[in-house]
Amino acid sequence: AQSVTQLGSHVSVSEGALVLLRCNYSSSVPPYLFWYVQYPNQGLQLLLKYTSAATLVKGINGFEAEFKKSETSFHLTKPSAHMSDAAEYFCAVSVNTDKLIFGTGTRLQVFP
Amino acid sequence: DVKVTQSSRYLVKRTGEKVFLECVQDMDHENMFWYRQDPGLGLRLIYFSYDVKMKEKGDIPEGYSVSREKKERFSLILESASTNQTSMYLCASSRANEKLFFGSGTQLSVL
Numbered sequence: 001a002q003s004v005t006q007l008g009s010h011v012s013v014s015e016g017a018l019v020l021l022r023c024n025y026s027s028s029v030p031p032y033l034f035w036y037v038q039y040p041n042q043g044l045q046l047l048l049k050y051t052s053a054a055t056l057v058k059g060i061n062g063f064e065a066e067f068k069k070s071e072t073s074f075h076l077t078k079p080s081a082h083m084s085d086a087a088e089y090f091c092a093v094s095v096n097t098d099k100l101i102f103g104t105g106t107r108l109q110v111f112p
Numbered sequence: 113d114v115k116v117t118q119s120s121r122y123l124v125k126r127t128g129e130k131v132f133l134e135c136v137q138d139m140d141h142e143n144m145f146w147y148r149q150d151p152g153l154g155l156r157l158i159y160f161s162y163d164v165k166m167k168e169k170g171d172i173p174e175g176y177s178v179s180r181e182k183k184e185r186f187s188l189i190l191e192s193a194s195t196n197q198t199s200m201y202l203c204a205s206s207r208a209n210e211k212l213f214f215g216s217g218t219q220l221s222v223l
Contacts (some may be wrong), residue, residue, distance in 0.1 A: 009152065036212075043116070043202060043214030044155075090154060098143055098162075098209065099170075104154035 002027045004091045006103035014111050019063075019078040021106045023091030026072065033074040034092040034100060035065055044090060050074060061085070086110045115139070116215040118203050124221045131190040133218050135203030142208055144186035146170075146178065149200040149217070161186055162208075193222045 048059025119134035157170030
């Protein structure tokens, strides 16, 4: 069985500060890993995905995530937060990129 | 632009009613999915479909059924709505092994 755990349901940062959203996964086979973002009153959209190529994955809006097998982690980072980054972020895992298992989400607040 | 359209943004129903949630995609995608989103629980997969007239149970199918008579439309059916089915319902679609596209969601309240 596969699962993801997102540590911290809420994260607050100042504008310009580093964003770090944590995700740990559990999978019996090499996983595909994803980060999705949900802005208020919208559906989810893909930020980035890991599919066993490069371990450092770059996504949209300046986000990136690093796959660390030894730590079973796939944390999402952005060097400098912007007010427009305020949203809910979901980590997800899959064995075949089709059927995704989502985490419980982390709400990011950005203060001026 | 790609589009996944859910028929209602907000829906209020009474306990015991039969409820239909409709989802239409205009991208000729093979795969379609229904998730429910609850605070603190994230998204949980209810049902999915890889082809017309095909359906598979997700992680929480109890109390739900689905219909996919046409490739572009995937309907979620609550046979007898209950208060614990009050939730945000998200539809998504994708090509095989490609990213999911989500609709904006239907907030269902069952009173």
